[in-house]
Amino acid sequence: MRDKVLVARQVPDAFIEQLKQFSEVEVWQSELNPMPRALFLEKSKDATVVITTLSEKIDQTFFEHAKHIKGIVNLAVGFDNIDMKLATENGVIVTNTPDVLTETTAELGLTLMLTTARRIVEAARYVQEGNWKSWGPYLLAGKDVYGSVVGIYGMGSIGEALARRLQGFNCKILYHNRTRKEDSERTLNVEYRTLDELLNESDFVICTAPLTEQTKGIFNRTAFKQMKNTGVFINIGRGGHVIEDDLIEAVKSGEILGAGLDVVENEPINETHPFLDMEQIIVLPHIGSSTVQTRNKMVQLCVDNTKKILEDEEPITPVNIKKT
Ligand SMILES: NC(=O)C1=CN([C@@H]2O[C@H](COP(=O)(O)OP(=O)(O)OC[C@H]3O[C@@H](n4cnc5c(N)ncnc54)[C@H](O)[C@@H]3O)[C@@H](O)[C@H]2O)C=CC1
Numbered sequence: 001m002r003d004k005v006l007v008a009r010q011v012p013d014a015f016i017e018q019l020k021q022f023s024e025v026e027v028w029q030s031e032l033n034p035m036p037r038a039l040f041l042e043k044s045k046d047a048t049v050v051i052t053t054l055s056e057k058i059d060q061t062f063f064e065h066a067k068h069i070k071g072i073v074n075l076a077v078g079f080d081n082i083d084m085k086l087a088t089e090n091g092v093i094v095t096n097t098p099d100v101l102t103e104t105t106a107e108l109g110l111t112l113m114l115t116t117a118r119r120i121v122e123a124a125r126y127v128q129e130g131n132w133k134s135w136g137p138y139l140l141a142g143k144d145v146y147g148s149v150v151g152i153y154g155m156g157s158i159g160e161a162l163a164r165r166l167q168g169f170n171c172k173i174l175y176h177n178r179t180r181k182e183d184s185e186r187t188l189n190v191e192y193r194t195l196d197e198l199l200n201e202s203d204f205v206i207c208t209a210p211l212t213e214q215t216k217g218i219f220n221r222t223a224f225k226q227m228k229n230t231g232v233f234i235n236i237g238r239g240g241h242v243i244e245d246d247l248i249e250a251v252k253s254g255e256i257l258g259a260g261l262d263v264v265e266n267e268p269i270n271e272t273h274p275f276l277d278m279e280q281i282i283v284l285p286h287i288g289s290s291t292v293q294t295r296n297k298m299v300q301l302c303v304d305n306t307k308k309i310l311e312d313e314e315p316i317t318p319v320n321i322k323k324t
């Protein structure tokens with residue numbers, strides 16, 4: 001019998017055709033809505049590989065259902081949806097999609113900085129709503145990215161790609177990372193700081209770290225208090241890095257100027273979320289990697305990783321188990 005691959009998010013047909021060349025395939029037919037949890041668990045029962053997104057939680061319940069599972073192929077570089085300890089204990093290979101999305105996500109990070117600093121969303125809405133009758137409130141509202149001090153929290157692939165872009169804006173670039181990166185300091189002209197120093201000194205603080213037990217809730221009341229009153233917080237990491245009530249309080253009380261968020265804690269949010277009442281908080285619907293070219297590269301990498309796992313070969317981008 002052929003192995004079954006369960007694809008939990010609709011992807012272009014050409015990729016499904018590739019998968020069908022070496023496996024049975026079941027696909028959740030919606031690009032927009034995640035596969036319902038009960039259905040995902042049911043369909044995982046006879047799957048050898050599942051191709052997942054951040055919506056699919058891979059936990060104890062999953063492993064109780066997916067008795068034949070060999071690989072979890074995550075359509076994302078972040079894998080905080082997966083209990084890695086359990087996966088490894090169960091001998092299950094996990095793969096992700098590093099590198100192919102780095103430049104696109106950094107580009108979105110820079111876009112979000114510029115958008116937030118120059119208040120592009122509110123200014124465009126002001127015109128759309130027919131309010132541009134005289135030189136309005138946005139004439140004196142912007143903040144320069146050019147020449148500013150930018151603190152990058154998490155100097156990995158995306159952090160470095162962002163640093164390269166910010167050089168063109170003549171920024172002083174500070175970073176905080178789990179381990180100090182002396183090579184990057186030399187090649188990218190970035191300076192290491194403790195997190196406290198980074199928060200104190202930066203005009204923009206941008207989070208590009210993975211969500212882990214150590215980074216969860218790191219942007220909280222204490223952190224925002226350390227930032228400049230004119231400081232802007234940008235998050236392209238994960239919503240879980242931020243205590244959202246503390247961010248709202250920090251912006252309302254003027255402890256920081258504003259925030260641009262590509263990610264929030266419970267995605268998607270609806271119009272009742274308090275962020276959406278606040279002009280100085282811009283929220284995007286988690287589109288860091290969302291260009292057609294990059295999403296296609298991510299899916300192709302998932303197909304290639306799946307094939308390797310089914311052929312008992314080392315996958316291209318494993319997160320945990322390496323064959324010796
Ligand atoms: N908004 C979006 O659409 C996207 C968001 N992401 C997020 O960005 C994250 C980073 O992606 P990459 O740069 O490709 O990963 P990466 O693994 O290349 O870089 C992560 C960096 O964070 C550092 N780090 C880990 N724990 C830390 C800690 N406790 N304190 C300080 N630094 C720490 C690591 O040492 C590493 O340098 C992903 O895990 C994901 O959560 C990634 C892609 C798209």
Ligand SMILES: CC(=O)C(=O)O
Pocket residue numbers: 075076077078079101288289
């Ligand atoms: C899309 C995303 O958030 C990731 O690749 O981690």
